[in-house]
Amino acid sequence: MVRFEGTPEGADMKETDTPTELLTLLGHSAVAGEIKKAVTRSPGARFYRCAFQVNPFDYSVRHAVATPFQTEEEYNKEMVEACLKAGVDVVAVTDHFRIANSVSLIAAFEAAGIIVFPGFEANSSEGIHLLCLFEPGTSVTDLEQHIGACTVADRKVLSPQSTQTCEALLKLVADLGGLCIAPHVCSASGLLKTLSGQSRARAWKSDYLLAAGLPGPRDQAPDGIKSILLNEDETARRPQPICIVNANDISTPDGFTDDRVTTYVKMTAVSIEGLRQGFMDWESRVRLNSEAIEGEHTEIVAMGWAGGLFDGQSLRLNQGLNVLVGGRGAGKSTMIESLRYTFGLVPKGLEAQRSHNAIIKGVLGAGAKVSVLIRSPSPSPQYYLIERIYGQQPVVRDQAGMIIAVKAQELIGDVDIFGQHEISELTRQPEQLAEILRRFTSPVTDSS
Structure with a gap:
């Protein structure tokens, strides 16, 4: 991480690269x-592209997967390069009830900055496959013990099998601090394909099963199974529909180019708990490659105050920030009015103008400055720093730190900022209210 003069040791996120x-x-x-x-602080949650079913070299050898690689080192090198080229941030290495032969591949991924969930693919007594993921950094010794806890009948066979049921393994892995994904649920060795009746319903409704793997979206699942995935089957209905992820065996570098093997998960930190929260809140935190992720937009990256009441304070903001929550006096209005002042935006209501002026005068005062760092994605990604000293006009700096003759409004686009009570004030003014509502209507529907 790059550290600048004045940046204290022990900043919130030392690993965050500038x-x-x-x-x-x-x-x-x-x-x-x-x-x-x-x-230097964490920007908060973001989407990570994850591949949950990556296999080591030994898996390809055992299962006679066609490969041009003669050695494990060659295989690892090409797998890492393909992973980086595909933009995959996170992988899970999950060989069948084996971990020792995955160590070198895990190390290669980690050396390249790719985060790894170490684990294994379990095979229940009914023949159901489960991807068992554990915390990044879990030791090989611990993982071997976890495999031992699964009571595998014969670990020397091609695809070892546990003596425990699918339901029992789901609970066991959770108790060990891990998390299970049921892969290829509609295919051979998949939960919904292998089981039927009450046994299928019980396993599917397990509190310990949070995600299921498909090669596409749930609405493209086979007939007879689709109703379960859509949570419309009475016997297998869960409290909420299960999270669907795209996950499939990746045993060659080309495998990373297949959109059916990776999934985007939004996490603050890559961890088992991060995955758990993502899978539980999948509607907002999980995206398949077939689903659109919100496009890039101009974002407020950070802001800070020098002088005045907030002297030395700063904030790192998330690119998806859309609401501020806090108790009375937490600083919500100060942040909103500081943004408005820096961008040179004037409140629309008379009461709002008086409130704005009072807050800015009380927080800033003579000689104080507020700075806002923004990132604009087009026409090419560019950072700008907008600064405003109390009583003066805003100043804009480009990435080189040079002052440029551009107004802040030109960078942020058609943006309105409203204070806490300003909307209420404007609702009492029909013309102003119509102007606000007009932003949410199209020319076809707007007849005012």
């Missing part, structure tokens, strides 16, 4: 230390 586009700007002497400090 984007290279920001290095020149943050190294400029005129940039406030508050902004430099803010960008």
